[in-house]
Amino acid sequence: MSFDLDALRDAVAAQGRVVRVVIAAIRGSSPREVGAAMLVWEGGQLGTIGGGALEFAAARAARALTQDRVTQHPLGPALGQCCGGAVTLLSEVYDAARLAATDADIGVIARAVGGADQMPLAVARLLARARDRGQQPEAQLIDGWMIEPVHRPAREIWVWGAGHVGRAIVGVLAPLPDIALTWVDTAPERFPEQVPAGVTVLPAARPEVLVPRAPKNAEHLILTYSHKLDLDLCHALLCQGFAFAGLIGSATKWARFRGRLADLGHGANRIARITCPIGDPALGKHPQAIALGVGAALLRPGRVEATELKEGLA
Structure with missing residues (x-):
């Protein structure tokens, strides 16, 4: 999965403020894979993170957000789903200013989430491979940093x-x-x-x-x-x-x-x-x-x- 920057730009241009909800990590069974994302705004959404009840709850929460957040969701007990696993969701609030500041020059979007600060060595190495060798990493959450390749149609x-x-x-x-x-x-x-x-x-x-x-x-x-x-x-x-x-x-x-x-x-x-x-x-x-x-x-x-x-x- 990858970060669809063009879709996000279009949504922000049309809606002004958009929350991007992405599956940052999974444990056990999950309705979608890491990197699956949806865009949510007041009165609408685009894309899917799957799961029915999970997506409904995440979209409702996203519309009330004023700042980014990371949340954990046990799918069985909390949402009454049969998957039995758990997912970590990253919800990020985007507007035109934030979008303009998003660095995607090397085809990878990397950012600290959930209070993380200094870039971990593992993340620096992934970014170096992308910059120097063109090796695009898979979407993943590493030591408090979310890494996603920028979407390019195959x-x-x-x-x-x-x-x-x-x-x-x-x-x-x-x-x-x-x-x-x-x-x-x-x-x-x-x-x-x-x-x-x-x-x-x-x-x-x-x-x-x-x-x-x-x-x-x-x-x-x-x-x-x-x-x-x-x-x-x-x-x-x-x-x-x-x-x-x-x-x-x-x-x-x-x-x-x-x-x-x-x-x-x-x-x-x-x-x-x-x-x-x-x-x-x-x-x-x-x-x-x-x-x-x-x-x-x-x-x-x-x-x-x-x-x-x-x-x-x-």
């Missing part, structure tokens, strides 16, 4: 097309913290009025010219309204390189595309790196059903290979 996914399926897929993937979404279509009016937070929208009359802007390790989902545009994007991606590319359509569409891509000079092995169809036929052809199937495949452990989505929407 995966970049580009969604090409803002039609029904594109909107459904963005809706499924946008809440996931380890995914950075870029959404492309031919004009601003193709996108919904409300785009999920954190999604980068790129309208372009010729979307294929944006392909070189995508990192070579990006993953792509091609879902446009036009077969010609789909083909242009497949061609551009095969020239550019990618970690994964999936194309919506039938087996017949893909057979035609394979022939056209071959005519454009792409070899069979390279063309086979594109997955078509996508989705899970057992879930049906409704846009949300397709989105669930695609999302599940993308979230399977390990690299998404072409074979994982091959038996998709026919």
Whole structure:
């Protein structure tokens, strides 16, 4: 888990004062892991620390806070939960001034909590590794200091097309913290009025010219309204390189595309790196059903290979 500084900045900008509640330590069974966090303000919250009763009590207490505090919560006896463990919660009050003073230059946020003062040697060593070697530590509470790596999405996914399926897929993937979404279509009016937070929208009359802007390790989902545009994007991606590319359509569409891509000079092995169809036929052809199937495949452990989505929407 990691410290989502962008989400905190957005919340402070919108709400003014926000309390960040993070699981700093656990003992025994816990509904969430160390580093799981939620943002709480008067009338709302974002994120979850899990546990139902634990989260409700922590959010209620956070709204009354005027200063940081560390609290211990035995989950069974105190809250009537079945976990049987205990969690340590760190609740920190943020406003614009505190946020501006938060040091995240080396990609780690470290601060003393609960009255601790001088930085322990163990913390100094972790920060030195992050600064000198780029080794990011896990979220943890050490000798009265809370250490958290700054959140950086591990995966970049580009969604090409803002039609029904594109909107459904963005809706499924946008809440996931380890995914950075870029959404492309031919004009601003193709996108919904409300785009999920954190999604980068790129309208372009010729979307294929944006392909070189995508990192070579990006993953792509091609879902446009036009077969010609789909083909242009497949061609551009095969020239550019990618970690994964999936194309919506039938087996017949893909057979035609394979022939056209071959005519454009792409070899069979390279063309086979594109997955078509996508989705899970057992879930049906409704846009949300397709989105669930695609999302599940993308979230399977390990690299998404072409074979994982091959038996998709026919």
